[in-house]
Amino acid sequence: MFRYLLKRLAEVIPTLIGITLISFALIRLIPGDPVLLMIGERGASPEVLAEMRSAYGLDKPLPVQYGVFVGNALKGDLGTSITSSRPVSEEFSERFTATLELGVVALILAILIGLPLGVLAAVKRNSLFDYSLMTTSLIGYSMPIFWWGLILILIFSVQLGWTPVAGRMDVMYDVPHWTGFYLLDVWKSTEAWPAFKSAVSHLILPAIALGTIPLATIARMTRSSMLEVLGEDYMRTARAKGLSRTRVIFLHGLRNALVPVITVIGLMAGTIVTGAVLTETIFSWPGIGLWLVDSVRQRDYPVIQSGILLIATIIIVVNLLVDLAYAWANPRLRGK
């Protein structure tokens, strides 16, 4: 097991190097100089431009800039944002909790709805319910998030007025910073209950928009996995032994069908992050997605390269943990 861990850790190193190189190079390939973007129409003397470039370390040759980036990152210094002059790590941690809160709620929503729907569709195989669910989930799976998000806003916020248009919380509530998760932080506020209601009402639409693809995936995956399990001999045996149908389905069937579903849920971390970029932009949700999109627009090099590195590291760590869990559960994998 220890050797397997070492082997997997060794594989992580070239991946991380590749990510630093790609994130560093890609943003510099896009035309546009961050210093000129900051100056805008105004223009500035060559001396001022040189001074600004030097202040942000942009006057150095690219390999040197890359070396400085990697060297500092190894020391835990992820640089300072060009646009806000704040450390990237500080901005990231502030933003990450917002994305995590949205992602977790979206995933919980997807699991709570997707799993039972998948099971039902499998049990009622080839019924009208099954066909309509599968068609709906296919639509849900193929719908572009930006379009879906806008439709949700138009219907529920603009037409019906049930939910707020955007943001994370009604600004009338001054929520103290405690964990960064508003659903928890509101309980430290003087108006806890109304603030909580406001946080939930702000969260609901983005969570639906972001959770739709995972929901459709989970429902479809659960259905096919359940279908396989339902045909197994041990299911028939359990029924023959006199166990009730519900008990057999949920206790024997779902439990075994869940293994591949859990794998898919584990892999959803990446989908959630990419989906968050779009969802956050539409709902003005102050998470890492919106942060990265703005940084690309403003060519905030330190934020983009370090932000991508941080997100990639988190996804790599999650995947590594999933792999380790498998290896622990299934010794045959360790040798592969």
Place this chain on the structure above:
Amino acid sequence: MRQNFMKLALIPALGLLATAAFSQQAQAAKTFVYCSEASPKTFNPQLGTDGATFNASSRPVYNRLVDFERGTTKVIPSLAEKWDVSKDGKTITFHLRKNVQFHTTPYFTPTRPFNADDVLFTFNRMLKADHPYNKVSGGVYEYFTSMDMNKLIKSIDKVDDHTVKFVLTRAEAPIIANMAMDFASILSAEYGDQLLKAKKQEMMDIQPVGTGPFVWKSYRKDSEIRYEANPTYFEGKSPLDRLVFAITKDPNVRIQKLKRGECHFVAEPPPTDLKALRADSKITVMEQEGLNVAYLGINVTKPPFDKLEVRKALAHALNRQSYIDAIYLGNAVVAKNPIPPTMWSYNEKTVDDDFDIAKSKQLLTKAGFPNGFQTTLWYMPVSRPYNPNGKKMGEMMQADLAKVGIKADLQTFDWGAYLDKARAGQHQLIMMGWTGDNGDPDNFLSVLLSCEAAKNGSNYSRWCYQPFEKLIDQAKVGSDQKARTKLYQEAQIVFKSQAPWVTLAHSKAFRAMTKNVQGYKMSPLGTDAFYGVDLK
């Protein structure tokens, strides 16, 4: 046992009562919510260049030695009660207001009122490379430098605690207006010393302390900024108790929030929404002629645009009124001068180049291009208040130019690349514009059309014409506004005769707010300040 139970039951009941009382108190406190369009880049206006930064820092938190009167560009006393200019125009003495307090916050408690040390601290930070704060937060004072203040100020001397003398390298009239600009906001030297001792200098630009009408409370990037009214503000406490900036980048979302009452005020509503907003009984729309200009810059260094006849032919070929109707939806006026009509010294007598295809063709023939020629026209990839839709305008221009035989290929780049290439003079025809900083004509004519700016890039026509240069240079040093007006009016005639631009439009600026917002005055400079605003 029963008594204990009663006591236990009383605790949540009291808690509920306390909560209810707080809610009433919160409602009683006047909280004004401004749906702003972007996060500030810093809370130190010395380091900023954009409206979002100034709206969030200099306007609520700070004051300057002089300020612009609310809703105008008239310079009025602020932290300086009065000022004297020496005869040669090279020395300005500011007499400071007494007993002005800096904000008391959880991170700073002032022990003395504002005095000359704060003025020296503020300007020397930007001026002197050896100042302990000069290099803090990047240390680039772009506005200060671009207004040439680093070359203009020779020294700043403290005469006494309430008198400061600015010695200049040359006489320059616009410096008083420059002192009212955001970058000249006065910082606290005492707060600076405290942070220096704690080795936390960068906090000065993150957690601001000023003398302004609102005290900074908290900030969450891309989410909200909170302020509370300054109870000791020298012009009296604001009628608003709290000010909240709800940062909402999407203009459509801002409008929806305003309609739903989630904010009281929005900046720059999209022109397409104005009609619906005006029809809404709960919303007031304010408008004002903006201090701006949109223009088509002609690179005079590139043939055939080095020929005056060709430039004039372009001016006659473009049907600018049609752009005002289609792109600005009527919310602009055709520009004939490089400065807007609201600015002093605007020359009413300038004769505009009217839309006349025959005349345009005639001029092209005279220049040796009877069948026109081929060129490229760069259109703006971003929307600006002075030009809401560069692409559409480019297409309309292309169609107009085709009528006189000029085949213009439309081109654009990402905004950063656009500016980059334009600075390098790679363009032939370029769409550009400008919004004024301080209400002084020099801020348009020198910044956009001087020979120095042709070298630095903000003169995108790369037009350096000595008769024009002489006039604006002369006007810059004079302190008599009448004499300056005459020189600037003459400069506008020279500009028009040489046609380095086709002047396109001066657009109007808009603000939308809920009906209960009272006392707001639109600034011609485009910034939003909420001192003097009340909720009824």
